[in-house]
Amino acid sequence: MTAFSLAKEGQKADCLILPLFEDEGDKDIQRFGTVVSHVRGLKDFEGKKLQTSLLYTGEKETPRVLLIGLGKKKDLNVRTWKHAVGASVISLQGKKYTSLAMVIPDDVTKLFGTKKAGRQTVLAVGLASYAFDEHKSEKDARVEPLKHLAFLNISGNEKRAWQSGMEEGVILESAINETRHLANTPPTIMTPVFLAKAAQNVAKTFPSIKVSVLGKAEVKNLGMGCFLGVAQGSALPPQFIIMEYMAGKKTEKPTVLVGKGITFDSGGLSLKPSAYMTDMKFDMLGAATVLGTVRATAALALKKNIVALMPACENMPGGESYRPDDILVNMEGKTVEIGNTDAEGRLILCDALSYAKKYRPKEVIDFATLTGACMVALGNERSGLFSQEESMIEKMMKSSVETGEQLWRLPLGEEYTEAIKSEVADVANVGDVGGRGYAGASTAAAFLEFFTKNFETGESAYPWAHIDLSCSYYGGKGKPWIRHGANGFGIETMIEYLS
Numbered sequence: 001m002t003a004f005s006l007a008k009e010g011q012k013a014d015c016l017i018l019p020l021f022e023d024e025g026d027k028d029i030q031r032f033g034t035v036v037s038h039v040r041g042l043k044d045f046e047g048k049k050l051q052t053s054l055l056y057t058g059e060k061e062t063p064r065v066l067l068i069g070l071g072k073k074k075d076l077n078v079r080t081w082k083h084a085v086g087a088s089v090i091s092l093q094g095k096k097y098t099s100l101a102m103v104i105p106d107d108v109t110k111l112f113g114t115k116k117a118g119r120q121t122v123l124a125v126g127l128a129s130y131a132f133d134e135h136k137s138e139k140d141a142r143v144e145p146l147k148h149l150a151f152l153n154i155s156g157n158e159k160r161a162w163q164s165g166m167e168e169g170v171i172l173e174s175a176i177n178e179t180r181h182l183a184n185t186p187p188t189i190m191t192p193v194f195l196a197k198a199a200q201n202v203a204k205t206f207p208s209i210k211v212s213v214l215g216k217a218e219v220k221n222l223g224m225g226c227f228l229g230v231a232q233g234s235a236l237p238p239q240f241i242i243m244e245y246m247a248g249k250k251t252e253k254p255t256v257l258v259g260k261g262i263t264f265d266s267g268g269l270s271l272k273p274s275a276y277m278t279d280m281k282f283d284m285l286g287a288a289t290v291l292g293t294v295r296a297t298a299a300l301a302l303k304k305n306i307v308a309l310m311p312a313c314e315n316m317p318g319g320e321s322y323r324p325d326d327i328l329v330n331m332e333g334k335t336v337e338i339g340n341t342d343a344e345g346r347l348i349l350c351d352a353l354s355y356a357k358k359y360r361p362k363e364v365i366d367f368a369t370l371t372g373a374c375m376v377a378l379g380n381e382r383s384g385l386f387s388q389e390e391s392m393i394e395k396m397m398k399s400s401v402e403t404g405e406q407l408w409r410l411p412l413g414e415e416y417t418e419a420i421k422s423e424v425a426d427v428a429n430v431g432d433v434g435g436r437g438y439a440g441a442s443t444a445a446a447f448l449e450f451f452t453k454n455f456e457t458g459e460s461a462y463p464w465a466h467i468d469l470s471c472s473y474y475g476g477k478g479k480p481w482i483r484h485g486a487n488g489f490g491i492e493t494m495i496e497y498l499s
């Protein structure tokens with residue numbers, strides 16, 4: 001863990017991190033001494049986004065300065081700032097500097113507000129400091145977190161706000177990095193039971209959270225035939241993990257979060273080609289995201305009622321696997337024709353969406369690495385958002401702009417609902433619109449939507465939104481501001497949404 005502080009007058013630092021804009025005024029640059037001015041004059045460092053330059057000042061107090069570019073002032077937003085902070089931290093790791101200082105530009109505190117700037121800065125440092133390296137045997141090859149980081153240029157009367165933002169940032173950072181860690185953990189270790197234990201451990205740290213875990217027998221008793229169908233090809237028992245954090249008013253209905261917890265997705269009998277099977281340890285990121293959200297909610301002591309439902313199992317081929325052509329029965333008795341066993345996420349989620357009804361929720365939001373199609377549509381810097389509830393869309397989009405995590409609305413609609421109709425069952429687990437695999441993200445969402453209905457009235461049982469996590473991990477390669485693997489997308493936005 002990095003220790004954060006506000007810098008004192010004349011404090012020494014092994015290296016000063018100096019973020020600069022492309023259109024920084026000459027006067028402002030002169031404040032930082034002749035070396036910085038000189039480098040700017042030579043045009044070696046122009047301040048373009050994420051450009052870095054390490055300078056040696058020849059001074060005792062601050063022997064090194066790392067310049068980091070922020071781009072043009074008018075383009076500054078939370079995302080650019082977080083990326084610049086993260087990139088500066090990553091570029092200084094491994095250099096064995098023990099004390100660092102960072103200048104916080106006035107434009108940053110002005111645009112975001114001091115408290116939010118403190119939170120975002122510390123969060124970006126924390127996310128950049130994490131590396132999934134516990135399986136490396138050479139200690140030298142592991143990443144050492146920065147020891148001490150002091151912030152400069154926070155005025156006296158703003159110090160309190162900055163401090164309280166920093167505290168929130170530290171809480172968010174540990175929740176998000178735990179989620180990343182769970183998802184990065186290899187699938188032979190990260191089993192459904194392991195994930196359930198992780199949820200129980202969170203409840204040990206935060207006793208305001210209650211965890212219950214339903215095993216195979218209980219899931220069977222509840223009649224979750226779709227969830228069990230997916231799980232039956234695996235040697236590992238399924239777990240239905242429930243986290244409840246009820247710190248809100250007794251009369252207030254809970255927000256229910258649902259997360260896809262496939263600990264490994266081989267595709268099942270509709271086996272994935274090998275090139276598509278790597279990274280499928282990340283298929284429990286929906287569950288890890290809601291786990292991290294509940295953890296952060298409790299750590300921040302938000303006065304909210306939140307329930308997280310995490311169906312967790314593996315999708316494996318074998319003599320006992322469910323098959324294409326099977327018909328599975330959901331816990332509310334609805335039948336599902338299986339066209340492809342690789343469309344398993346929606347099957348485990350449909351039982352969770354049915355189960356959610358018993359809470360009479362205020363709203364339900366599910367998170368799932370549900371379709372490759374969503375990645376094809378959006379790439380992995382943005383996740384798909386689906387809902388018919390305009391107020392949820394609006395609030396969710398607003399929250400994502402606040403955090404710099406990017407969401408993009410994708411459609412639900414009649415043609416997608418039509419596409420998943422079945423000749424032999426109530427609904428089919430695959431369908432397309434106009435061509436093979438067309439509209440895969442929307443037909444998957446329409447399948448989930450089917451189970452958000454009250455089957456007696458045909459009305460929605462609760463307001464519902466679905467997030468297809470197309471940007472929850474960076475495969476083998478990272479970004480300048482964050483390392484490869486899971487990136488924890490969604491937790492911060494959910495906290496913003498719930499706050």
Ligand code: BES
Nearest residue numbers: 283340342343344345369370371372373
């Ligand atoms: N877990 C995958 C979706 C996925 C693929 C997430 C790649 C992240 C990266 C999901 O279970 C799946 O296999 N979906 C299929 C659905 C198809 C069979 C209708 C897909 O997207 O190809």
Ligand code: MN
Nearest residue numbers: 265342343344
């Ligand atoms: Mn699949």
Ligand code: ZN
Nearest residue numbers: 262265283345
């Ligand atoms: Zn999957």
